[in-house]
Every structure is written in structure tokens, then in C-alpha cells.
Amino acid sequence: MTIEAKLSERTKYMQANALREILKVVAQENIISLAGGNPAPESFPLELIRQLSSDALDKFGAGALQYDKTEGFEPLREALFDYLPEQGVVNVNRQTLSIFSGSQSILDIVGKVLVSPGDKIAIEAPSYVGAISAFNPYQPTYVSVATDDDGVIPEALEAVLKQHTIKFVYLLPTFQNPTGRTLPLERRKQVAALLENYDVLLLEDDPYNALRYSGETLPPIQQYAPDHVIYSGTFSKILAPGLRIGFCVAPAALARWLVIAKQGSDLHTQSFGQAIAALYLTGGYLRTHLPYIINLYRQRRDAMLATLEAHMPNGFQWVRPEGGMFLWMTGPIGLDAESLYQECIKRGVAFVPGKYCYFDAGVGLETMRLNFTMTAPEVSTKAVQTIATVAEQTIVKA
Amino acid sequence: MTIEAKLSERTKYMQANALREILKVVAQENIISLAGGNPAPESFPLELIRQLSSDALDKFGAGALQYDKTEGFEPLREALFDYLPEQGVVNVNRQTLSIFSGSQSILDIVGKVLVSPGDKIAIEAPSYVGAISAFNPYQPTYVSVATDDDGVIPEALEAVLKQHTIKFVYLLPTFQNPTGRTLPLERRKQVAALLENYDVLLLEDDPYNALRYSGETLPPIQQYAPDHVIYSGTFSKILAPGLRIGFCVAPAALARWLVIAKQGSDLHTQSFGQAIAALYLTGGYLRTHLPYIINLYRQRRDAMLATLEAHMPNGFQWVRPEGGMFLWMTGPIGLDAESLYQECIKRGVAFVPGKYCYFDAGVGLETMRLNFTMTAPEVSTKAVQTIATVAEQTIVKA
Structure with missing residues (x-):
């Protein structure tokens, strides 16, 4: 049987969520991921x-x-x-x-x-x-x-x-x-x-x-x-x-x-x-558990912001979020965050190229999403340093 | 705002499940229900x-x-x-x-x-x-x-x-x-x-x-x-x-x-x-719990079948299921199972008029669905006797 011939019209409008597919790849390899959108497992009150x-x-x-x-x-x-x-x-x-x-x-x-x-x-x-x-x-x-x-x-x-x-x-x-x-x-x-x-x-x-x-x-x-x-x-x-x-x-x-x-x-x-x-x-x-989660995530946000401040080359800017799980970074115009991502993956660090968060093609090419809740400060610091190093080289090459 | 004007075309094809709406009514009153399709709560291995x-x-x-x-x-x-x-x-x-x-x-x-x-x-x-x-x-x-x-x-x-x-x-x-x-x-x-x-x-x-x-x-x-x-x-x-x-x-x-x-x-x-x-x-x-459920339900099925056999008037027939949760009863042609249901409800007993299990209108008017898993044998016996009594009167009247 050819299943394709049986599918509804609406399946033409459906596709696997590209972001979730990226996350699947990232999860399979042994890398530091700032790509995910998961709460920290240690935030669960087991x-x-x-x-x-x-x-x-x-x-x-x-x-x-x-x-x-x-x-x-x-x-x-x-x-x-x-x-x-x-x-x-x-x-x-x-x-x-x-x-x-x-x-x-x-x-x-x-x-x-x-x-x-x-x-x-x-x-x-x-x-x-x-x-x-x-x-x-x-x-x-x-x-x-x-x-x-x-x-x-x-x-x-x-x-x-x-x-x-x-x-x-x-x-x-x-x-x-x-x-x-x-x-x-x-x-x-x-x-x-x-x-x-x-x-x-x-x-x-x-x-x-x-x-x-x-x-x-x-x-x-x-x-x-x-x-x-x-x-x-x-x-x-x-x-x-x-x-x-x-x-x-x-x-x-x-x-x-x-x-x-x-x-x-x-x-x-x-x-x-x-x-x-x-x-x-x-x-x-x-009421008693939420302050624990907030404290955990606040430290992680602050650590990531401090590392970005200390290491990212000129031309990059980022949101300083008052809460939540993500921060958004924008590189200089012309930066291809997808290439940056590919280079970082080789060095064991992942994030989400921001273009996957737009539904119009060709937009947000220089943007990226970093998750700060999943990773302990010492680990995310290493990851951000890697991104900074690769970014510096990318800009020099460009 | 008029919400109706905002609804999708497909909502015209949607409606509340009539059967679930019946069950809601039944659940609100204090009656013996053979209408539900729930497993017996005592079958759950708490x-x-x-x-x-x-x-x-x-x-x-x-x-x-x-x-x-x-x-x-x-x-x-x-x-x-x-x-x-x-x-x-x-x-x-x-x-x-x-x-x-x-x-x-x-x-x-x-x-x-x-x-x-x-x-x-x-x-x-x-x-x-x-x-x-x-x-x-x-x-x-x-x-x-x-x-x-x-x-x-x-x-x-x-x-x-x-x-x-x-x-x-x-x-x-x-x-x-x-x-x-x-x-x-x-x-x-x-x-x-x-x-x-x-x-x-x-x-x-x-x-x-x-x-x-x-x-x-x-x-x-x-x-x-x-x-x-x-x-x-x-x-x-x-x-x-x-x-x-x-x-x-x-x-x-x-x-x-x-x-x-x-x-x-x-x-x-x-x-x-x-x-x-x-x-x-x-x-x-x-493997160890399933025999308990099966034994519980088998007794209930057998009790209901025995009571139906003993009490239902001529002209009614029913399925003798080898498993599952329901049995299907068919009254004499011309029987209105919905009226029978309304009479039974007045006497504190509920079942599902079978017509709600057809998607064509006007079909299955003389049929009914009885659940045998939710109710202990002594209770379902009482319920079936009530149905039998009402059925007898209904047939005599008709």
C-alpha cells in the first residue's frame, strides 16, 4: 500500500517541527546543549x-x-x-x-x-x-x-x-x-x-x-x-x-x-x-518550591549574562531577560548563525539558530536562542566561551 | 464579541457527544447506572x-x-x-x-x-x-x-x-x-x-x-x-x-x-x-492483576445474564458477551427504548438507549446497551429487575 496516497490534504501543511528535530540530534550526541527548552531536571521536586x-x-x-x-x-x-x-x-x-x-x-x-x-x-x-x-x-x-x-x-x-x-x-x-x-x-x-x-x-x-x-x-x-x-x-x-x-x-x-x-x-x-x-x-x-526554582535559574541567567559580557566579540548583542528560560542573541548583520552553530557543534556546544523561530524564510539569519536553565553555571560558561571563540573566528573570516 | 462568528467551519460538524451528555445527567442523580462505560473503581490496583x-x-x-x-x-x-x-x-x-x-x-x-x-x-x-x-x-x-x-x-x-x-x-x-x-x-x-x-x-x-x-x-x-x-x-x-x-x-x-x-x-x-x-x-x-479484574467482571456478567434470563419478558433478546464491558439488548420491534429509559430513570435505573450508538437517525430504536462491569451483582440484579418490570408494562401498554 502507498500510504502517501491515503493522506489527508492537510498533511501537506504539516511537517516535523524543525526545532524538535534539531534537539533530537543534539540529544544523541554528547555535547553541552544550550539548545533545549527543558526545565532543569534538578528543579523537579521529586x-x-x-x-x-x-x-x-x-x-x-x-x-x-x-x-x-x-x-x-x-x-x-x-x-x-x-x-x-x-x-x-x-x-x-x-x-x-x-x-x-x-x-x-x-x-x-x-x-x-x-x-x-x-x-x-x-x-x-x-x-x-x-x-x-x-x-x-x-x-x-x-x-x-x-x-x-x-x-x-x-x-x-x-x-x-x-x-x-x-x-x-x-x-x-x-x-x-x-x-x-x-x-x-x-x-x-x-x-x-x-x-x-x-x-x-x-x-x-x-x-x-x-x-x-x-x-x-x-x-x-x-x-x-x-x-x-x-x-x-x-x-x-x-x-x-x-x-x-x-x-x-x-x-x-x-x-x-x-x-x-x-x-x-x-x-x-x-x-x-x-x-x-x-x-x-x-x-x-x-509557594515553597517556586523560590527554589527561581533562585536556581536566576543564578544561571546571571552567570550566562556575565560570561557573554566578558567574552562575546563586538557586534553581538543580547536580551537581558527578567525571567523565563531563554535569551536571544543577535550577531552582526551578515552573520550566518547556522554556520556558527555547525562550528560550535563540532566543538561540542549547541544552541538554536534563530531562523528556526521565524516562519518566514530568510529572516533572522544572524540570530540565536540560548537556553540558560538547563545547564549549571560552570558548564554554560564553558559553552558560551566556545561560542565566543567561534564567533570571533567567524567574524575575522567574514 | 460574538464568538459564534469567529468559529471555524468545522465546528458545524462538531457537537457534544450525546452519550457523554447522558452520562453527565445520570451521574448527577442518585441512580443505579448501567449506562456508564467505566471500569469498576475496585478493579484499579491502588x-x-x-x-x-x-x-x-x-x-x-x-x-x-x-x-x-x-x-x-x-x-x-x-x-x-x-x-x-x-x-x-x-x-x-x-x-x-x-x-x-x-x-x-x-x-x-x-x-x-x-x-x-x-x-x-x-x-x-x-x-x-x-x-x-x-x-x-x-x-x-x-x-x-x-x-x-x-x-x-x-x-x-x-x-x-x-x-x-x-x-x-x-x-x-x-x-x-x-x-x-x-x-x-x-x-x-x-x-x-x-x-x-x-x-x-x-x-x-x-x-x-x-x-x-x-x-x-x-x-x-x-x-x-x-x-x-x-x-x-x-x-x-x-x-x-x-x-x-x-x-x-x-x-x-x-x-x-x-x-x-x-x-x-x-x-x-x-x-x-x-x-x-x-x-x-x-x-x-x-499478569497477576488481570485475573483479578477478569474474575470480578466474569461474576458480574454472569449475574446480569442470569437475571435477564429469569426476568425479561418475551420478545427481548440479548448478546452473551465472552468479554468486555457491555451487553446489547434488543426489544420487540416497535419498542421505544428511549421511553423505556425515561420510565426506568424515574425508578432510579439508567442504561443507554441504543439509538445513540448509531450515527444514522431512526435506527436501533428498540435497542439498549447495558454495562455489567461497574455494578456489584446484587445491585445490577435489582436494576435489571426494574428494567424487566418496566418493559413488561411497556409491552402490555403497546
Whole structure:
């Protein structure tokens, strides 16, 4: 049988996520990787999770193992009714909040419910490429929105909304992946006003907000335009990604559709992990464990920033992120970060060439994404020194 | 904002699963339900899962909590390389086997990868309605295939394959939901031959095969036509559904596409549950625990069959399933099982009116699905007596 002849039309729009394919190669070799986007394994509260697994069985019994409601495990939803307003999310209730199998599955379900073939999604460039993998099967087209050091530029967004009928805007306003940039308060309000003026939806992807190492906490855009924002969060960065638990607050009429779509997609998110996450919140463990993660990552961020400062040749600049997991570095114009990457790989160091974080070809060739959370300071220092050395040689050759 | 105006075209083909909506109503009231499709909570090995959760953290450490490969948690895949051939599944290897977030998500991903709008899916009638919820967003049309007491009729399938271009056939050959029927060996071979002759794919949904209470084990259809069959299995019935772990063996070229699609849908299935399932298999616990489940369910099946025999009025007949969770009852022609259901609900007993298991309207009006696994024999006996009493009155009135 020729499987190719059997495939759906939409598979023409789908492909393996190039970034994940890079990571697979990197993982197979024995190199220092600043390429990944994983939380540090030492940030997982292993003993606590062992305890909470046992507690979940004591407290919820078979309920933690049984088929459950599509909307989510009730004790977890209740815990989030308390937690999310503390994060500045508004309108959190039974009609708006549901639990998903990781925030990736929120991207998929939002695409399923909103996107007809040819619909336009506005995306800041660069952005999280995994979102493209989620949206592509629904055959949207994309419109880039320009960004600067403060994230998406409201005037650029307005120009796009004026010129195009946009189905929804996709943004990561806080410690963005890949750049580490954060949208300032004033811009958040401006974006919210644009959403309302142009009556357009925003998918606000907010996986990193709890990982702030410096500066002041900002409210999500959702707070300023709750009827126009689908807010997406996750336990991946504050507990463990392997549990695959995301949560979504959406306008009630839309949330209902998300649940209908999820029912067909995977019935419900695994109950056992939801039970563990519920106890993690209600037991106050997030409050005690999060400072440990923050402290760990802050040291790693600071170490990497110091090494970049000390070693990178002239012509390179980088974002100084106030939180999250990544920093974005831009080389001199004409630099081919992919060649730099290939040279670094030979010396046992990996990062992500930034061009993979754009969906337009030929853009961001001189950019790169460095992860600072996975690697201990002494190791990342060595890695950055290698990148600096190779960069210096590359520039001299060029 | 009017959300309705923002929805994708495909939402017109989506709706809440009527059956799940019934179950929600039933769950809210305080009634004996033979309507559900849940495993008995007392079938879950709670203490073992507590132990395996802890063991998984000892053995895999942070690996049980970290982001993982889309294809599945490697130790679980390796365990299934041994387990699935014992179940008669062939061609099980790294290129063909992947893990999904419950078998529902296999239905979704298969729909995503194979179905273009208007493509035809051949489905035995009645069938598992959750599959319709999974396929509908991809906008297929359906072609019914007739069944009898032995399941799908090969001649009827051939007639459909002759008349229509079918994208794939969807069957539950073993202890089918909703009927409890099992396709005999000879028919399995006939179906396999048809798949090859007409070069058409089969999605073989096989959640119940391990739950055999009598009769002889049969090989899956996949064994006779591995290049034409997507085999779908799950831990929901042999461990716990709340873990949401399904597994799929497909021809390699198709399996690759299923993984690409899954990458966009949910990145990967939760690692912690996969680690628990891996230890459940490799530790030999399935072998010791499964007989307990089988014994529990066999008693319940036998009790229900005995009560039906003793109490149901003339004109009713029912399937005597050799395994699984359901039995299918057919009343005299003209019986409205929905009215019977409404009367039974008033007396505190629920079942599923069979018409909800057909996707053609007006079919199966006199049929009903009874679950025998959730309810202890003394309780189900009471429930069946109530159904019998109401049925008797209904027939007399009619």
C-alpha cells in the first residue's frame, strides 16, 4: 500500500517541527546543549511528587484513576480558581476554565475550533515554533507582526489588524520564547485596546510568568480584555512538564467549544497528574518550591549574562531577560548563525539558530536562542566561551 | 464579541457527544447506572499504583517528569515490544509503535492524518460513538456496514468497498462497544483479505481484548493484514483509564505521520503515567492483576445474564458477551427504548438507549446497551429487575 496516497490534504501543511528535530540530534550526541527548552531536571521536586502521588491516592482514591470530566479534575479547577486570580487572570470560573493535556494541546484545540483553511493568524516574529506545528493542520495563513526589544510593537499590530481580517493574534507577552523579552505594561494595555477596537481574539500563551528573577510582576493582557483573550498557562515550568497539564481561561461561549473539541480529541486530561497538581497548589507547595526554582535559574541567567559580557566579540548583542528560560542573541548583520552553530557543534556546544523561530524564510539569519536553565553555571560558561571563540573566528573570516 | 462568528467551519460538524451528555445527567442523580462505560473503581490496583509511582521515580528519576519524545517513553515502548506480540499483534517495532494520550487521541490523530473533508469512513452499525466525535472535525462522511450477532458481515463490507471509495474502515472486532459481540476467526481473515484486495486501511480499535471471561482468544485482524491495519490499544481497561495511555501500531510510513501530527497536538503523552505503565508490564503485575479484574467482571456478567434470563419478558433478546464491558439488548420491534429509559430513570435505573450508538437517525430504536462491569451483582440484579418490570408494562401498554 502507498500510504502517501491515503493522506489527508492537510498533511501537506504539516511537517516535523524543525526545532524538535534539531534537539533530537543534539540529544544523541554528547555535547553541552544550550539548545533545549527543558526545565532543569534538578528543579523537579521529586520527593514531593512521590509524596503527592501517594496523598492523591489517599485523598481521591479511585477518582484519581478513573475516567473524568472533559473540563478537568474538579479539585484542580477549584485550586486554580484561587491561584489564577493571584496571577492577575480575571473571570476564572467553571464556565471559563478548563484543563488540557499540556499547553500544546490548547494551541491545537484553539486552532481546531477557530481556524478554517485560509484564515489568518497574526504572530509576532520570532515566536514559539511549536505553535505553528499546532496550527498548521488547520491550514491558516500567517501574518507577521514586528517586534523590538520590548516585544510586539502595538503600532505594527494595529497596521496588521487594519489591513487583514485576523482570526486571532498569538503572543507570548512574558519572557517570550525565543527572545526572553517582556511586553511592558503600557503596551499590554494598548494591545488590549486594539483587541477590543478591532474585535479580534488573542491567544495569550503564558508558560513562564511565574519564573521572574528580577523586575516587577506584570498582569496578563487578559486582565484588560477578558472577552477577547484566551489565556493559556501550564504546570510544565512550575512543577514538571512530563505531567502535561495546561489550563485555559477563555470567554465562556468559546470555552464551551474548546471542551466539545477536547472531548473528541482526548476525552479528558489524565486524572492522576491533575490530582497531584491540585495537591501541589492546595498544599501550598508551589509557594515553597517556586523560590527554589527561581533562585536556581536566576543564578544561571546571571552567570550566562556575565560570561557573554566578558567574552562575546563586538557586534553581538543580547536580551537581558527578567525571567523565563531563554535569551536571544543577535550577531552582526551578515552573520550566518547556522554556520556558527555547525562550528560550535563540532566543538561540542549547541544552541538554536534563530531562523528556526521565524516562519518566514530568510529572516533572522544572524540570530540565536540560548537556553540558560538547563545547564549549571560552570558548564554554560564553558559553552558560551566556545561560542565566543567561534564567533570571533567567524567574524575575522567574514 | 460574538464568538459564534469567529468559529471555524468545522465546528458545524462538531457537537457534544450525546452519550457523554447522558452520562453527565445520570451521574448527577442518585441512580443505579448501567449506562456508564467505566471500569469498576475496585478493579484499579491502588496500592500497586502507589508503589509503582514511587518505583518510577526511583528507577527513572527526573526522566519520568521531563519533556519526552513524541513517539513515547522508551521503557514503555520496549515493554510493549514484548507484550503486544503475546497479544497476537505483529510488526511491533520502533518504526510502527507509538504511545498516545488514550486511545481517543489515536482516533483524533488518525482522523487528522487521513481524512480530508468529504472522505468516506466505513463504520459498523452500531459503533462506539466517541469515534464519531473524534472524526467529525475532519468532516468525513460515513457509510454504515451491516452487522449480525457475529459482528460485521464481510459480504456487507465488501459491498460497501465496491460501491464507495473508503478512506478507512473503523471496527471494534472484539467485545465490541456497544454490543459485546466478537468477530469470529474466519470473518477476521475475510476482512483482512478484503482490506488487501481493495487496498483500504482499517482502524482496529481493540480496548477490551484482555478482558476475556470465556471462549478462546482470537488474534487481531492486524495479524492477517499488518500493512493495512492501524491497531489501537489502551491501558484504560487493564490498569486505569485516568492515566490516559493508548498505544498504536501502524504501517511505518503512516506511523511517521501519526507522530508528526501528535507533535503538533500535544508534544508527547505524559511521562509519569507511561513510566508507571512500563513498570506494570515489566514487573509482571499485569499478569497477576488481570485475573483479578477478569474474575470480578466474569461474576458480574454472569449475574446480569442470569437475571435477564429469569426476568425479561418475551420478545427481548440479548448478546452473551465472552468479554468486555457491555451487553446489547434488543426489544420487540416497535419498542421505544428511549421511553423505556425515561420510565426506568424515574425508578432510579439508567442504561443507554441504543439509538445513540448509531450515527444514522431512526435506527436501533428498540435497542439498549447495558454495562455489567461497574455494578456489584446484587445491585445490577435489582436494576435489571426494574428494567424487566418496566418493559413488561411497556409491552402490555403497546
